[in-house]
Amino acid sequence: MITLHGFAASNYYNIIKHTLLYKEIPFQENLIFTGSDELLAVSPMGKVPAITAADGISLSESSVICDFIEETYPAIPLYPESATERAAVRQIMKIAELYFELPSRRLISYVFSGTDAPDALKQEVRQVLARGIPALNRLCHFSPWIAGKEFTMADIYVHYVNAIVNVVGSTQLDWDVLAEIPGMKEWSKTMRQSDIGQKIEADRVASMPKFMTHVKAQIQATQSK
């Protein structure tokens, strides 16, 4: 059975969890926070998520894990059959990661600590998001799914990317970023209201107290160095 390592407050973790649930693949969850040797043993960069597959091999990096899961468990597919359409799905995922998730993530420590990020940093983040928005506008269909008629890995991926974009936009940038992409908010609502979306959100909310205790301990440890 697959073991999913990490914690339910992580949006990347939830990409993999949603994928496993959607594809009806049995798995167990192993709660590990960042900064532990246990995590380094399964994730060379010490990042969440990681999985240990049925054959004992461990993998990290969410897009790599997504591809591995798809190739190993093709019965309920999350990528189209045609190579061109598969690439289009991956293009949406990559652009969302590079120009939506990663710039927003630069402000996440300020969200957790409840402090205001420096203006220069906010400006840098705004500039990248401002290029990501028209790119996603060009690529996303919402007809009804993000890449078109079929529900794909891009729907799962972008939904959890948006979790970070949303919280950073509202608390640090005073910017409703998703409202800039017509159709995105309605599609987000559908994703949130799905059975799996609701289960993952409930698990995330339940995990928050333990996670915040861990984050505060990390902040204190950094400050006392």
Ligand SMILES: N[C@@H](CCC(=O)N[C@@H](CS)C(=O)NCC(=O)O)C(=O)O
């Ligand atoms: N590129 C990685 C990013 C994963 C990531 O940044 N995970 C966060 C948790 S949401 C993490 O482990 N942060 C700790 C760190 O960056 O050291 C992936 O796609 O899986």
